[in-house]
Amino acid sequence: MQTSPRRRLATVGALAATSLMLCAGPAFAHVGVDPEEAEQGGYSVVNFKVPNERDDAATTKVEVSLPTDHPLSSVMPQPVPGWDVKITKSELDKPIEVHGEKITEAVTKVTWSGGKIKPGEFQQFPVSMGQLPEDADQFVFKALQTYDDKQVVRWIEEPKEGQPEPESPAPVLKLTPATGDAHGNGADSKDDDGKNAGDGAEKTSTDTGSAAAGSAEDGGSDSTARVLGAIGIVIGVAGVAFGVLAGRRRTP
Known part of the structure; x- marks a missing residue:
């Protein structure tokens, strides 16, 4: 029985699609961050997603270096079952001031070890960090992934906008302008008409009470x-x- 041209075309298309997926697969198997964006000047929980890109070895250690040009005053990793975590701090060339307190050292590296990421699996390593810089549009980390056969994959190449993704891209957290007022308004602050902001708060409270009373009547x-x-x-x-x-x- 002869194969119809339509069936042969479908078979060739399926093989081509499969080959394309196999070739494109490794490009996505790199260390990344989730979420990929955070607000400037704020605090965020960043999950470092580490996939095992090999089928003959397990990942046994992950090291993430933090930028030293924008030191963070707070870095707190969340415990990950089966993994030990080590915090490395370094003296700052120039102390920074956070909330009126002078900081002379900062976390420069976080290391997880003792666990295993088996072939075909991935692991997330959450870290709470801040205060993120206000004068930068991205935060570039450098990660080292060690396998149980002693091979070390260095995810340290900084991606450049408009250029192809490097072979071993570093995890990048994009920083966006803050959307809210982080400082808030005090009772003595003035609005555009020169009135106390507290008067507006009192009016809002009164209106809220009236609305609540109306809601009660409607409920009845x-x-x-x-x-x-x-x-x-x-x-x-x-x-x-x-x-x-x-x-x-x-x-x-």
Whole structure:
């Protein structure tokens, strides 16, 4: 039996698609961060996603280096079952001030070891960090992934916008402008009309109380309507039953 041209074309297309997927697969098997964005000047929990890109070895150690040009005042890794975590701190060339406190050293590396990421699996390593820089649009980490056969994969190449992704890209956290007012307004602050912000807060509280009272009244009206509706349904059912019984009585 001869194979039809349509079937041969479908077979060739399937083989080509499979080959493309196999070739493209390794490009996505690198260390990354989740989420990929955070707000400038804020705090964020960053998950370092580490996939095992090999089928003949397991990952046994992960090292993530933090940028030293923008030191963070707070770095707290979340415990990961089966893994030991080590924090490395270094003296800063120039102390930084956070919330009125002078910081002379900062975390420069976090290392996880003792566990295993088996072939075909990945592991997330969450880290709470901040205060993220306000004068940068990205935060580039450098990661080292060690396998149980002593091979070390260095994810340290910084991706460049408009250029192809490097062979071993470093994890990058994009920083976006803050959307909220991080400082808030005090009771003595003034609005555009020169009035105290506290007056507006008091008015808001009063309006909220009025709205709550209105909601309570509406709730009472709704309850009454439900009761009356239920009574109407009961009366209707009783009427239907009475009609059925009356019809049966008139039937010879």
